[in-house]
Amino acid sequence: MLIDSHCHLNFKAYKDDLSEVIGRCHQANMKVINVGAALDTSKKAVELARDNKDLYASLGLHPIHVYDEEFVVEDYQDIIDNNKSEVVAIGETGIDYFHLWQCLEKGADSIEEVKSKQEKVFRGHIKLAMDNDLPLIVHGRNGKEDKTAYGDIYKILKDAGAKRGVIHCYGGNLEEAKKFVELGFHLGFTGIVTFDKTGVLEEIVKWIPNDKMLIETDAPYLTPEPYRGKRNEPSYVRYVAEKVATIKGVSVEEIIEITGNNAINLFSLK
Numbered sequence: 676m677l678i679d680s681h682c683h684l685n686f687k688a689y690k691d692d693l694s695e696v697i698g699r700c701h702q703a704n705m706k707v708i709n710v711g712a713a714l715d716t717s718k719k720a721v722e723l724a725r726d727n728k729d730l731y732a733s734l735g736l737h738p739i740h741v742y743d744e745e746f747v748v749e750d751y752q753d754i755i756d757n758n759k760s761e762v763v764a765i766g767e768t769g770i771d772y773f774h775l776w777q778c779l780e781k782g783a784d785s786i787e788e789v790k791s792k793q794e795k796v797f798r799g800h801i802k803l804a805m806d807n808d809l810p811l812i813v814h815g816r817n818g819k820e821d822k823t824a825y826g827d828i829y830k831i832l833k834d835a836g837a838k839r840g841v842i843h844c845y846g847g848n849l850e851e852a853k854k855f856v857e858l859g860f861h862l863g864f865t866g867i868v869t870f871d872k873t874g875v876l877e878e879i880v881k882w883i884p885n886d887k888m889l890i891e892t893d894a895p896y897l898t899p900e901p902y903r904g905k906r907n908e909p910s911y912v913r914y915v916a917e918k919v920a921t922i923k924g925v926s927v928e929e930i931i932e933i934t935g936n937n938a939i940n941l942f943s944l945k
């Protein structure tokens with residue numbers, strides 16, 4: 676089954692035509708996980724899941740927003756308790772060294788302080804996920820020069836004993852990918868696979884064991900070819916599936932079935 680394991684129909688980009696976009700998801704006969712990036716968008720993801728069959732929600736405070744609001748774990752626990760069948764994961768959470776300067780502008784004193792705050796909030800999400808037996812949706816991004824984000828994510832996950840979840844929009848190297856999979860994590864691939872010229876992602880897609888692979892759009896961002904430059908939407912995850920199928924040398928139907936079953940199992944989708 677076609678499943679977009681990570682997107683943001685809960686974001687403002689869809690405020691004018693959300694019902695049409697959701698209509699196209701139904702037409703495509705797919706399931707969709709909407710991912711929160713702060714408390715308000717987490718709540719919105721739950722609302723969408725309540726109102727629409729085949730839409731599900733993940734709750735979290737994105738690492739680039741840890742200076743916009745505090746991560747109050749009770750608020751998130753409350754939402755989980757009241758929406759057991761809608762909430763299927765915790766995140767997105769993780770480490771982002773690309774946007775560190777933004778946090779300095781928001782009042783952080785130093786890069787070290789931002790990093791330790793991100794880690795503290797990340798660890799809070801990991802505990803919340805483990806306490807509720809939910810998988811994690813992990814965001815990682817290296818800085819232009821600082822390439823330590825994925826290594827730090829690995830250390831934190833391993834130290835906390837986390838074993839279940841996805842490193843979404845995977846952007847680390849092959850060596851790091853192997854360590855995440857060894858730990859038990861899935862890797863998520865976006866539309867970047869349709870236009871990446873570095874060869875790194877292709878190498879990772881070729882290598883990844885079938886049972887650890889997910890596909891996603893991260894819509895409204897990262898629109899795949901042939902729609903690159905336009906707003907992304909969940910039904911375009913098919914183009915990610917097509918590219919992954921080409922790289923792995925199998926049929927697109929096979930990739931849709933494998934990644935769909937992986938998402939159903941990881942997130943216990945009903």
Ligand SMILES: [Zn+2]
Pocket residue numbers: 681682683710767893
């Ligand atoms: Zn996202």
